[in-house]
Each structure stands twice: as structure tokens, then as C-alpha cells.
Amino acid sequence: MRVTTSRPLADLFLVPRLAPFYAAHPEIDLSLLVENRNVSLARHEADIALRLGNPKDSALKGRRVARLSFGFYAAPAYLKRAEALKTPRMIGYDETSELVPEATWLDQTFDGARFVFRSNSQVSQTAAARAGFGIALLPHFMAASDSSLRLIDLGVLPPERELWLLLRPDGSDVPRIRVTADALADLFKRDAKLFTKPDTKPRSRLRNSSG
Structure with missing residues (x-):
């Protein structure tokens, strides 16, 4: 099967x-x-x-x-940095993910923002957020049991x-x-x-x- x-x-x-x-x-x-x-x-x-x-x-x-549904997640260590409140560092998709709706939405919604890490793997994006690289857009189920990530509010979310x-x-x-x-x-x-x-x-x- x-x-x-x-x-x-x-x-x-x-x-x-x-x-x-x-x-x-x-x-x-x-x-x-x-x-x-x-x-x-x-x-x-x-x-x-x-x-x-x-x-x-x-x-x-x-x-x-x-x-x-989706949310923005980041590690507590990242959120403690003063600059995190002013200029969020984003985690996103690479150029091979052009057919992924969330990839297009992220690039359009956060046009001009700094993307410090990109990957076509949501698992890698989750690991990057857990390591404190920045903020990742994740399906909620991926972070549901991850105590090392915090749900945060950027004021916008994809469909x-x-x-x-x-x-x-x-x-x-x-x-x-x-x-x-x-x-x-x-x-x-x-x-x-x-x-x-x-x-x-x-x-x-x-x-x-x-x-």
C-alpha cells in the first residue's frame, strides 16, 4: 500500500x-x-x-x-533581541519554491524585509527558527508540540x-x-x-x- x-x-x-x-x-x-x-x-x-x-x-x-492554517514562529532567544521588535529577520522559501502559494505570499507581503535563511523544506525552516535565525511561517501542526518555538503576531497571515x-x-x-x-x-x-x-x-x- x-x-x-x-x-x-x-x-x-x-x-x-x-x-x-x-x-x-x-x-x-x-x-x-x-x-x-x-x-x-x-x-x-x-x-x-x-x-x-x-x-x-x-x-x-x-x-x-x-x-x-499558518502562524509565525520564532525561538525565545531570538525574541529577546532588541532588534527583533524593529526589523524582523525572516525565514522563507528559496527560488525553487515558486509554485508554493506561501512562498509567493511571503515575498510579496514582506517585500524589502531581510530573509536571513531560505529553504524549499519546511522542516529545515522549522529547524532554522528553532536555532534562533529569525521568524518562520509554519503550518500550526508543525509547531504544536515544539516547546522551543513561540507563536508571534505580525498582523498578517496567508489564507x-x-x-x-x-x-x-x-x-x-x-x-x-x-x-x-x-x-x-x-x-x-x-x-x-x-x-x-x-x-x-x-x-x-x-x-x-x-x-
Whole structure:
């Protein structure tokens, strides 16, 4: 059984929660395919895909399993610096991420701001924020259990993204695919709050100095 998704969702959300699935379905073996490109379901490169964005023009069968919202996060050590309140140092995406909506939004919203670190990996961006490089825009689920990061307020946020679970049209007729898809959807339903804005208020209000 091959499931394709992004590395953050695979490593930080799915893998830590799959033990009950294996206990309930020991006959099913899972392969998680984590690639920057969209692995093709039509060419049977994967059986299930978890992708951001509403596949309006797709022939695939799909259901929305989560809404991802975002926040700005930084390490306490960074926030203690006096200059952090005046000219925020940003962490963003590199030039290979031009198709990522959040990359475009960051560059447009913080045009003129200093980006001290860029990467096409949100995991690397999270690590950079944790190390005190600056401020990273992250999906809330990536920082939900990270005590080394603080949610902060820059006065603006990008739109939410929808996460969809996709199958080939004949996929729901295959018992192991149907069972796996239902189990994955249940995981997102159970932990839906991880993907929304935390109940705690941002610790700091920083000024967006980009104008």
C-alpha cells in the first residue's frame, strides 16, 4: 500500500500515529512516498495521495480531510533581541519554491524585509527558527508540540490551505485501499485542532517593517 504526501505531514503527523492502524490491520504493509513532485495515482505510482489544494479539475476521487492554517514562529532567544521588535529577520522559501502559494505570499507581503535563511523544506525552516535565525511561517501542526518555538503576531497571515485525500476512481473498490483511506481520514478528524490556530495568544506582537 503506497501513500504519498509531504515530508512534514509524513514525519510529524502520520508516522507517530500509525501504530494503532498496524495493530488493527497487520495484513497491510505501508510505504510512504515523500517527494517534491506530485506522484501520479493515474500511473499507479501510489494508491493514496494527501495533497494541498482542492482538485477541482481532477478525475480522482477525493475528500477534504483538514484545513491547514499558518502562524509565525520564532525561538525565545531570538525574541529577546532588541532588534527583533524593529526589523524582523525572516525565514522563507528559496527560488525553487515558486509554485508554493506561501512562498509567493511571503515575498510579496514582506517585500524589502531581510530573509536571513531560505529553504524549499519546511522542516529545515522549522529547524532554522528553532536555532534562533529569525521568524518562520509554519503550518500550526508543525509547531504544536515544539516547546522551543513561540507563536508571534505580525498582523498578517496567508489564507488557509485545504488538505485532500485522493484516490483513483476504482480505488474505493479495493478493500485495502478503502480501509487505509478511511483510517487516514479518521486520524485527521481526530486531531483536527492541530491544524487550526492554537487557543493560546501570540506571545509577542512584532511590527511588519516591510511597509
